[in-house]
Amino acid sequence: MKKYIILMFFITIFSCKKEAKKNGKLQVVTTTTMITDLVKNIGGDKIDIQGLMGAGVDPHLYKASEGDVSKFFNADVIVYNGLHLEGKLEDVFEKMRQQNKQTIAASDALDTATLIGSEYFASNYDPHIWFSITNWEIITQYITDKLCELDAENAATYKLNGSNYLKTLASLKTVITAQVNSLPIEKRILVTAHDAFNYFGKEFQFNVVGLQGISTATEAGVKDVQRIAIFIEEKNVKAIFVESSVPKRTVEALQEAVKAKGKEVLIGGTLYSDALGSLGSAEATYVGMYKHNVKIIVSSLK
Structure with missing residues (x-):
């Protein structure tokens, strides 16, 4: 079955034609809803973004459709969580890298010393990194820098949006800390x-x-x-x-x-x-x- 899926993957890849940039915007495909929301905040109106997963979707069990593979192939960059959160997409990510597709794993922003270990998970690290607001701040800066590298023409906008979102996250942390301290x-x-x-x-x-x-x-x-x-x-x-x-x-x-x-x-x-x-x-x-x-x-x- 796995060999069949990989074969279908290559058939899909080579039957697709790479679309030109639409309106001169960076074409971005994201996986989880958290990643999609973050990239939207940084990219603003300078990117066209397609998020694969919607509300209520479990990324641990999510499987790529042929339509998803086509979206990956036509993207300028793919942004995903990493640490095997999207476990059933790992083979697809690897094939994309082999096609020289730009991929960004949010987890690459983090020092492994700060990750929570898990002997029960494939990556040996807990992938639910977004529940640390501190992690999300680091990841925000990392993705901002990556988008600036990929699209220097709009770097000023990405930097401004990223800076503004970091202020939003700092405010969120203050609010949450106060609420938790009441317990x-x-x-x-x-x-x-x-x-x-x-x-x-x-x-x-x-x-x-x-x-x-x-x-x-x-x-x-x-x-x-x-x-x-x-x-x-x-x-x-x-x-x-x-x-x-x-x-x-x-x-x-x-x-x-x-x-x-x-x-x-x-x-x-x-x-x-x-x-x-x-x-x-x-x-x-x-x-x-x-x-x-x-x-x-x-x-x-x-």
Whole structure:
């Protein structure tokens, strides 16, 4: 099957014709909604951008269609998360590099010493790097510099947009820090569908527990549910959370397991983890997503 997919990839590549730049703008293809939002903020009206993934899409499980491959081929640059977050696209990224296609992995901006290790994930690092606002600031500067290199004619605009967005992120960090500081340390226990929030936990002193592993390709078993149910009972956790891009059935099973022990735990709400909210909503932006998540987490755990 894998050989067939690779063969189809090459058939698609060589049957496509590279389109000329439209309106003189840099043609950019992005993967996750977080990356798309970031590049839009930096590129502004100087780029044409196509984001592959939409609201509710799980990047761990996302597979490239023939249309996606065509978009990659016709792009001037591809921007993606890296660290195997888009695990099923890795072969496609490699083929693009072999075609001398410009690719930018956001994770390349970060010092590996600052990454959270994981023996259970292919890259050995947790790929959910956007949940550290500090990481996102570093990545913003990195992508700004890369776009300036690729499109020197519009470098001044990219630098200005990047600088303005860094100010937005600094303001976001101030707001989030104040909200989190209203929650006592002993109540900062975040139980979610999968291990997406470790960088958030590290930055804001939360004990983060996920039913599934770092990748949603792993399934939570009965032992996982029972183990975390005991943890919730012992720590007197008030609320647990579902995620917009992960089926909620395992979290509901956890709630039932806690109830079977004579305790009650609320489902505090839906958090955005591997994808932003629907287009047009406040949560369709990185800043809006972060504010939404923290508001729900803090209010539910209080």
